[in-house]
Amino acid sequence: xxxxxxxxxxxxxxxxxxxxxxxxxxxxxxxxxxxxxxxxxxxxxxxxxxxxxxxxxxxxxxxxxxxxxxxxxxxxxxxxxxxxxxxxxxxxxxxxxxxxxxxxxxxxxxxxxxxxxxxxxxxxxxxxxxxxxxxxxxxxxxxxxxxxxxxxxxxxxxxxxxxxxxxxxxxxxxxxxxxxxxxxxxxxxxxxxxxxxxxxxxxxxxxxxxxxxxxxxxxxxxxxxxxxxxxxxxxxxxxxxxxxxxxxxxxxxxxxxxxxxxxxxxxxxxxxxxxxxxxxxxxxxxxxxx
Amino acid sequence: xxxxxxxxxxxxxxxxxxxxxxxxxxxxxxxxxxxxxxxxxxxxxxxxxxxxxxxxxxxxxxxxxxxxxxxxxxxxxxxxxxxxxxxxxxxxxxxxxxxxxxxxxxxxxxxxxxxxxxxxxxxxxxxxxxxxxxxxxxxxxxxxxxxxxxxxxxxxxxxxxxxxxxxxxxxxxxxxxxxxxxxxxxxxxxxxxxxxxxxxxxxxxxxxxxxxxxxxxxxxxxxxxxxxxxxxxxxxxxxxxxx
Numbered sequence: 001x002x003x004x005x006x007x008x009x010x011x012x013x014x015x016x017x018x019x020x021x022x023x024x025x026x027x028x029x030x031x032x033x034x035x036x037x038x039x040x041x042x043x044x045x046x047x048x049x050x051x052x053x054x055x056x057x058x059x060x061x062x063x064x065x066x067x068x069x070x071x072x073x074x075x076x077x078x079x080x081x082x083x084x085x086x087x088x089x090x091x092x093x094x095x096x097x098x099x100x101x102x103x104x105x106x107x108x109x110x111x112x113x114x115x116x117x118x119x120x121x122x123x124x125x126x127x128x129x130x131x132x133x134x135x136x137x138x139x140x141x142x143x144x145x146x147x148x149x150x151x152x153x154x155x156x157x158x159x160x161x162x163x164x165x166x167x168x169x170x171x172x173x174x175x176x177x178x179x180x181x182x183x184x185x186x187x188x189x190x191x192x193x194x195x196x197x198x199x200x201x202x203x204x205x206x207x208x209x210x211x212x213x214x215x216x217x218x219x220x221x222x223x224x225x226x227x228x229x230x231x232x233x234x235x236x237x238x239x240x241x242x243x244x245x246x247x248x249x250x251x252x253x254x255x256x257x258x259x260x261x262x263x264x265x266x267x268x269x270x271x272x273x274x275x276x277x278x279x280x281x282x283x284x285x286x287x288x289x290x
Numbered sequence: 291x292x293x294x295x296x297x298x299x300x301x302x303x304x305x306x307x308x309x310x311x312x313x314x315x316x317x318x319x320x321x322x323x324x325x326x327x328x329x330x331x332x333x334x335x336x337x338x339x340x341x342x343x344x345x346x347x348x349x350x351x352x353x354x355x356x357x358x359x360x361x362x363x364x365x366x367x368x369x370x371x372x373x374x375x376x377x378x379x380x381x382x383x384x385x386x387x388x389x390x391x392x393x394x395x396x397x398x399x400x401x402x403x404x405x406x407x408x409x410x411x412x413x414x415x416x417x418x419x420x421x422x423x424x425x426x427x428x429x430x431x432x433x434x435x436x437x438x439x440x441x442x443x444x445x446x447x448x449x450x451x452x453x454x455x456x457x458x459x460x461x462x463x464x465x466x467x468x469x470x471x472x473x474x475x476x477x478x479x480x481x482x483x484x485x486x487x488x489x490x491x492x493x494x495x496x497x498x499x500x501x502x503x504x505x506x507x508x509x510x511x512x513x514x515x516x517x518x519x520x521x522x523x524x525x526x527x528x529x530x531x532x533x
Contacts (some may be wrong), residue, residue: 109388167391172390174381181379186396188445274299 003218004012006140008253013145016152017210017250018243021225023159025205025245027035031196032088033175034099038107039204039229040222042083045110046072047217049116051076054125054212061125061213062147069202069211076201078108081192088193092238107222114219124216127170148210155206162242172196176239231275237285250274291306293354294319294479295340295371295448300349300359302332302339309335311503312349322433322480323401324494324511324522332503333483334376337452341373342366353448356448368396371411376456376483378437382426386417387423389436394444401447410439414470431462438469450481458515465504468491487524491515499524 002010025039049071053064083106087099133142163169173180175192182189207225210215232251236243251271258270278286302310308331315489317323323334323345338344340351343365358366381389381511390410394403411418414435420428423481425436434454441449451470456464467489484490491497499507499520507514514520521527 110317167395169391170384171395173384174388176381177381177383180363181375181381182380182392183343183363184341184367184375185440186364186393186394186399187392188362188364190362290452 002260003138007256009139009141011147011253011256012237012249013149013252014214014256015249016149016245017207017214017248018205018232018251019248020152020155020158020210022229022236022244022248023156024200024207025226025229025239026233026236027159027203027239028197028200030239030241031172032112032193033095033246034084034103035230036084036197037100037103037226038110038222039103039200040205040225040227041107041110041114042072042075042201043208043211043225044114044217044222045075045209045221045228047221048114048123048208049205050209050212051123051125051217054109055123061127061144061178063210065151065206065209068205069275072081072198072205072208073198073202076198077194078238079201084197085190085193102145104184107226111219111222118219122216122218124213125212130213144213148214151206152245155203156242159203170193210242227267228271234275235278235286237251237288240285240288243285243287294321295481296350296352297336297340298350298352300336300351301343301347303347304335304336308347309503313500313505314349315498315505315508317479317481319479320351320474320477320501321496322474322482324482324490325486325500326490326497326499327500328523329485332499334452336500337373337481337483338368340432341348341371341450341463343373351495362422364396367444370398371450372441372444372446372448373450374441374454375438376452378430378433379424380428380433380436380440382423385422385424386428386436387421389440390417390421390443393440394445396444399417399443399445400532401444404443406443410442412441413442430458431465434458434462434466435469438466442473446478448479448481450483453485454482455484455486463489463498465487487520488515491520 021043025036028034028036048067049068050061050064053067054061083102087095087102092100127144129143133140133146139208163173171187171192174185175187175189232244232247235250236247254270254274255267259267271286297313297315299312299314300310301308301312313336325336327333332441334507335344339346342361346359353369353371356369358371379390390407394400394406415437416432417436428436454466470480471493482490482494491514494511497511497514498505498511
């Protein structure tokens with residue numbers, strides 16, 4: 001049995017991937033007010049771009065982020081133009097129902113498309129330095145996992161800086177707060193929605209790339225990731241975009257602890273239990289200001 | 291004849307319910323024009339329709355020769371028609387400075403942002419002191435100043451104010467109306483929706499009366515102040531008993 005510290009560390013590493021996947025979902029939810037059920041499929045597609053870059057070009061999975069991110073960003077732009085653009089301007093109940101139905105349907109389409117193009121085989125990326133890493137007092141810190149955590153932290157900080165300090169970033173926050181006021185300030189909110197959706201897709205793709213060498217990839221993994229990301233944004237508090245990182249880490253650690261000290265089968269259940277617990281005790285979320 | 295903003299025979303509906311019926315009005319350059327009327331008459335709807343937030347069923351809105359009704363809201367802002375919505379509607383989680391900067395988002399306003407900011411800080415020195423404060427932590431009066439300041443950052447040719455006195459104390463209202471007068475003297479055309487009819491009519495050069503979605507009267511501000519019907523309906527003055 002592995003040590004407590006080792007379990008904790010692996011929980012944090014897993015949680016970093018949950019965090020970045022959920023950050024994309026939280027961004028889209030917070031700004032477009034749409035729960036994008038197809039978010040997990042964007043994780044999956046990002047993973048495939050990275051997988052093919054590895055298997056055909058031999059690119060290191062961290063290097064291939066430079067094509068994974070723009071590729072899925074563009075997919076996001078296209079999906080906004082042909083699908084989400086039409087839902088985002090609807091109001092009230094109509095918007096809620098249509099966004100759930102359409103994004104669920106789109107998820108199925110993307111999953112079947114991936115099945116047809118890439119077959120249903122499980123894929124994964126095995127880097128040459130896979131087993132190597134630091135060993136600190138018996139706690140193993142693999143390079144791949146350390147790099148994953150590092151990139152997640154950098155991306156989170158970059159997103160924070162972008163949203164809080166740049167003009168287009170502030171326009172996104174303004175649109176999230178009050179889209180009519182944003183329009184009256186001269187902001188083209190259709191464009192804000194498009195860029196935000198593409199940014200959310202790019203964040204999903206980064207998570208997908210980490211999935212290729214941490215877990216394994218198949219066309220059907222999407223729904224699992226949508227659900228994980230949903231749990232994380234409820235923990236963080238809907239509306240908290242950067243809160244997705246600490247909430248993701250928390251979910252990762254809780255799952256790892258439950259897997260180690262209860263039973264491996266309770267791993268998934270543990271996540272749902274804290275999800276319900278937070279909804280009952282602190283429905284506004286754990287990482288919301290005010 | 292006013293030739294600045296021309297609203298011609300517009301019809302607007304909320305779903306199946308028609309809110310405005312063949313409404314026409316004009317605002318001349320440099321004027322202060324008020325729109326008064328009871329709750330639910332459609333005053334806010336009219337202003338939102340001009341600002342591009344509510345689609346027209348028919349009719350036209352022209353700014354000089356430019357057809358505003360064909361443009362999305364952010365392009366109308368680009369034309370210099372800027373609305374301060376009812377209830378301020380600030381970006382509450384952002385700072386005073388962020389709110390002001392976002393007010394100058396349109397390309398036309400962005401180019402002169404530094405200058406406009408100086409003017410706004412001259413008009414509202416308080417905003418300069420509080421630039422790093424979050425908007426939703428300010429008092430109602432201060433928020434109204436910020437809402438007007440944010441609109442001014444867009445360099446308006448026509449500034450539309452929807453119920454600027456709503457929920458504010460009499461001193462603050464006095465202050466806001468005085469600012470509106472100052473801005474007008476600096477060349478900004480003003481279109482004002484108000485429930486506070488007396489103050490609106492005292493301030494405005496001309497006014498329109500909107501009831502149940504139709505324009506039912508118009509005239510000079512002080513004319514309407516002396517009008518019996520307006521006095522009864524909007525100013526709370528009973529006619530003198532006949533001897």
